[in-house]
Amino acid sequence: MYKYDAIDQQIVNERVKQYRDQTRRYLAGELSDEEFRPLRLQNGLYIQRHAPMLRIAVPYGMLSSKQLRKLGDIAKRYDRGYGHFSTRQNLQLNWPKLEDVPEILAELATVQMHAIQTSGNCIRNITTDQFASIAPDEVIDPRAMAEVMRQWSTFHPEFALLPRKFKIAVSGTKEDRAIVQAHDIGLEFYKDSNNQVAIKVWVGGGLGRTPILGTVIREHLEWQHALTYCEAIIRVYNMHGRRDNAYKARIKILVKALGIDEFGRQVEEEWAHIKDGPNTITEAELHRVAQHFEPMPYESLPAHDAGFDTALASNPAFAAWVKRCTHPHKQAGYRAVTLSLKPHGKAPGDITSEQMHLVADLADTYSFGELRASHEQNLILADVKLSDLFALWEKARAAGLATPNIGLLTDIICCPGGDFCSLANAKSIPIAEAIQMQFDNLDYLHEIGDIELNISGCMNACGHHHVGHIGILGVDKDGSEWYQVTIGGKQGNDASIGTVIGRAFSAEEMPGVVQRLIEVYLKERTDEERFIDTARRLGIAPFKAHVYAEKEAV
Amino acid sequence: MSNLIKDNAIVVDEWTRVTPPVLGEEVVKKQAGKVVLFKLTGEPTYSQEQIAATQIPATGKILLPLSVWQANVERLAGRMAAGEVGILIATHEPLEMLAATFADINELPLIAVFVERFPDGRIFTIGNLLRTRYGFKNELRAVGDVLRDQLFFLKRSGFNSYLIRADRSAEDALASLQDFTQPYQGAVDDKLPVWRRLNRSHA
Ligand code: HEM
Ligand code: SF4
Numbered sequence: 001m002y003k004y005d006a007i008d009q010q011i012v013n014e015r016v017k018q019y020r021d022q023t024r025r026y027l028a029g030e031l032s033d034e035e036f037r038p039l040r041l042q043n044g045l046y047i048q049r050h051a052p053m054l055r056i057a058v059p060y061g062m063l064s065s066k067q068l069r070k071l072g073d074i075a076k077r078y079d080r081g082y083g084h085f086s087t088r089q090n091l092q093l094n095w096p097k098l099e100d101v102p103e104i105l106a107e108l109a110t111v112q113m114h115a116i117q118t119s120g121n122c123i124r125n126i127t128t129d130q131f132a133s134i135a136p137d138e139v140i141d142p143r144a145m146a147e148v149m150r151q152w153s154t155f156h157p158e159f160a161l162l163p164r165k166f167k168i169a170v171s172g173t174k175e176d177r178a179i180v181q182a183h184d185i186g187l188e189f190y191k192d193s194n195n196q197v198a199i200k201v202w203v204g205g206g207l208g209r210t211p212i213l214g215t216v217i218r219e220h221l222e223w224q225h226a227l228t229y230c231e232a233i234i235r236v237y238n239m240h241g242r243r244d245n246a247y248k249a250r251i252k253i254l255v256k257a258l259g260i261d262e263f264g265r266q267v268e269e270e271w272a273h274i275k276d277g278p279n280t281i282t283e284a285e286l287h288r289v290a291q292h293f294e295p296m297p298y299e300s301l302p303a304h305d306a307g308f309d310t311a312l313a314s315n316p317a318f319a320a321w322v323k324r325c326t327h328p329h330k331q332a333g334y335r336a337v338t339l340s341l342k343p344h345g346k347a348p349g350d351i352t353s354e355q356m357h358l359v360a361d362l363a364d365t366y367s368f369g370e371l372r373a374s375h376e377q378n379l380i381l382a383d384v385k386l387s388d389l390f391a392l393w394e395k396a397r398a399a400g401l402a403t404p405n406i407g408l409l410t411d412i413i414c415c416p417g418g419d420f421c422s423l424a425n426a427k428s429i430p431i432a433e434a435i436q437m438q439f440d441n442l443d444y445l446h447e448i449g450d451i452e453l454n455i456s457g458c459m460n461a462c463g464h465h466h467v468g469h470i471g472i473l474g475v476d477k478d479g480s481e482w483y484q485v486t487i488g489g490k491q492g493n494d495a496s497i498g499t500v501i502g503r504a505f506s507a508e509e510m511p512g513v514v515q516r517l518i519e520v521y522l523k524e525r526t527d528e529e530r531f532i533d534t535a536r537r538l539g540i541a542p543f544k545a546h547v548y549a550e551k552e553a554v
Numbered sequence: 555m556s557n558l559i560k561d562n563a564i565v566v567d568e569w570t571r572v573t574p575p576v577l578g579e580e581v582v583k584k585q586a587g588k589v590v591l592f593k594l595t596g597e598p599t600y601s602q603e604q605i606a607a608t609q610i611p612a613t614g615k616i617l618l619p620l621s622v623w624q625a626n627v628e629r630l631a632g633r634m635a636a637g638e639v640g641i642l643i644a645t646h647e648p649l650e651m652l653a654a655t656f657a658d659i660n661e662l663p664l665i666a667v668f669v670e671r672f673p674d675g676r677i678f679t680i681g682n683l684l685r686t687r688y689g690f691k692n693e694l695r696a697v698g699d700v701l702r703d704q705l706f707f708l709k710r711s712g713f714n715s716y717l718i719r720a721d722r723s724a725e726d727a728l729a730s731l732q733d734f735t736q737p738y739q740g741a742v743d744d745k746l747p748v749w750r751r752l753n754r755s756h757a
Contacts, residue, residue, distance in 0.1 A: 005754060007736050007748055007752065007754065010735060010736060011734060011736070011737075011738070014733060014734050014735065015734075018730075018733050018734075022703065035672070035701060035703070038672075038673055039703055121673070121675075151738040151739070151748075152738060152739045152747070153739075154738050154739075155706075155707075155734065155737060155738070156739055156741075157678055157706070157707040157708075157709075157710035157711050157737075157739075157741050157742075158675075158678040158679055158682050158707075158710075158711055158741065159675065159678070160675055160678060160704070160707045161672075161673050161674065161675030161678070161704075161707075162675055163675075227739075235679055238675055238676060238678070238679050239595050239676055239679055240594075240595055242594070243591075243592035243594070243674065243676075244585065244590045244591075244592050244593070244594055245585055245590070273686075273687060277740070277745075278740040278745045278746050278747060278750060279739060279740050279747055282749070282750075284749075284755070285747075285749040285754075288749070288754060288755055
């Protein structure tokens with residue numbers, strides 16, 4: 001993974017110094033709340049229900065074991081001994097003290113980490129596929145470009161105070177796993193007909209209050225122009241985005257209002273002036289960065305391992321885990337492993353300091369000392385030998401990190417919701433926990449198969465409920481907490497936004513509602529169908545009928 | 555003490571800013587119960603009545619809103635020729651209008667950009683475009699809600715003078731111009747991104 005040189009290190013060190021002084025001035029009353037707000041936000045610090053919340057950047061989800069150990073230590077020392085992986089591949093601490101944040105940043109800087117631009121109205125952490133570089137369907141490893149873009153976007157002077165936050169995702173696979181269509185800018189890398197690396201550029205996607213999938217603004221962009229083209233897009237947005245109304249300030253609203261043709265025309269006009277300028281990426285720079293992402297020193301192994309095959313045949317629990325939590329790898333004899341942060345009955349994405357240390361050890365022992373965070377809020381060991389899987393599983397299981405539910409109903413994406421977030425209409429974590437307990441039967445979960453259930457505590461959609469096969473949204477009705485249910489949402493190349501099935505439910509009703517949706521699916525599905533396929537084929541009618549009919553009858 | 559920083563030093567402000575008077579009640583614009591804090595790019599700033607009622611000092615260097623200048627071109631031509639007129643635009647005013655008003659934008663010794671609220675980042679794009687697109691070479695000043703924590707970005711966006719908000723110390727603010735030694739990306743002050751500026755390959 002990318003290692004800082006003296007220049008990178010100096011920037012994070014100078015940042016710590018700058019932020020330390022900003023905090024000092026705030027505490028001394030020299031900065032008003034209003035003035036400090038964008039400063040702390042650009043450093044990932046929210047003021048939340050119980051305490052500040054600090055969001056630490058994990059650029060495109062890559063972590064070293066050393067960094068994870070440091071995060072574990074920080075969570076122990078400055079927080080309550082746990083952290084929370086978010087849907088944007090970052091780590092959040094829910095209880096740090098505002099006065100401690102400069103110290104936390106100083107500690108992070110010692111392991112080449114920071115919290116720069118993890119919130120606020122600026123370019124946020126750039127996200128990508130958690131299986132970058134190892135996925136068999138990968139065309140281009142997007143991480144070097146993601147790092148080039150991370151550096152370019154860090155303290156970009158022109159885009160320091162945009163109308164609203166700005167999220168960029170990159171992907172280099174046939175099967176999109178980075179939800180590029182749900183980002184302000186999505187860059188999809190591919191090889192063009194001349195076998196050159198090119199980019200398909202999506203713009204104007206985003207969830208939140210007004211969920212909109214992105215539109216292609218350019219089918220073919222040479223990679224050298226990624227930065228200048230993004231500058232042109234963001235410049236048009238910076239000048240014309242709706243600053244008058246925070247709910248209409250995202251780029252998606254501007255793109256919709258102008259239409260993609262007019263927006264595209266303005267971008268091209270802007271770009272004509274800066275194309276080929278100094279921010280054009282050179283071969284040499286891409287190469288310098290790409291050296292950090294060379295393939296791991298893999299052993300040449302056969303595609304099968306006898307010990308692994310035996311364990312698989314004789315141990316059903318291990319086999320279930322292998323089925324759900326390991327993933328194909330480009331390199332023969334290797335698998336990628338997902339460590340589930342979704343044990344039943346615990347807040348999705350939470351991880352304790354002890355678990356962080358253990359995962360760091362596992363990464364050192366089995367996966368070249370590196371790991372990744374996924375937007376599904378799990379951790380990935382990307383390069384594990386088949387012959388190590390059984391030993392890894394036993395250790396992960398003992399630490400509660402091997403629930404074989406990846407991609408199943410209980411692998412829920414969930415925002416912090418009303419337990420932590422001051423914007424929430426309703427709690428979300430207890431709903432996730434209740435659903436996990438309702439379906440705490442692995443055989444049944446495997447029977448239901450692939451399904452994604454996403455929960456957000458309000459329409460800001462941090463839990464991506466719109467693109468969940470089943471989406472649950474917390475709503476406020478006369479001051480009490482209710483939940484609206486959608487079905488038919490999906491991420492990926494054929495992304496779609498879910499449809500509301502009808503009136504909202506109370507918290508107690510929710511596990512039963514999910515149960516009934518599943519019943520309809522199990523009854524109606526054809527052999528090949530996943531939940532989403534059945535939902536798309538039939539529409540909401542039969543689901544709605546079953547969920548509400550039974551309710552009325554009770 | 556002056557609150558003007560120019561080219562890394564605190565200097566005396568020679569310019570008098572001319573502001574059209576408020577006529578009648580000031581209207582507070584609201585949307586869904588919330589006060590609207592930012593004008594959209596292209597919204598008008600002053601009414602014809604306000605512009606007509608504007609008092610312009612008879613002598614000295616004056617900083618005029620573009621619309622006030624446009625209404626007084628003939629009367630002030632001599633002072634313009636003498637280098638006594640600077641133009642002020644607000645962050646929501648289109649730059650095309652400014653460019654269309656002057657055959658050579660470098661006739662102006664000073665362009666000031668007024669930012670009513672510091673989170674309005676249009677000021678950065680405006681600075682950038684004035685320098686890179688319109689070729690403005692003279693003093694480019696940020697006025698209004700100008701605070702030290704934005705100075706570094708303003709500098710990188712082409713500004714070279716900053717009138718710090720009256721209740722803050724310009725002395726303190728000076729330090730912020732040096733916040734980062736080697737920024738990553740190319741911008742107005744240093745056009746080269748760090749990888750073209752320095753040799754990073756030996757790392
Ligand atoms: C607890 C403190 C949090 C607050 C106050 C908060 C606030 C917000 C707000 C206001 C938005 C909507 C912005 C907009 O649409 O313009 C948003 C979006 C988002 N948040 Fe959070 N959030 C919090 C925690 C989280 C966490 C823990 C995650 C990850 C699990 C997360 C992930 C996201 C994502 C992915 C979006 C983007 C949805 C989109 O594309 O519009 N947030 N957040
Ligand atoms: S979706 Fe709403 S409740 Fe959940 S974290 Fe985001 S802002 Fe808070």
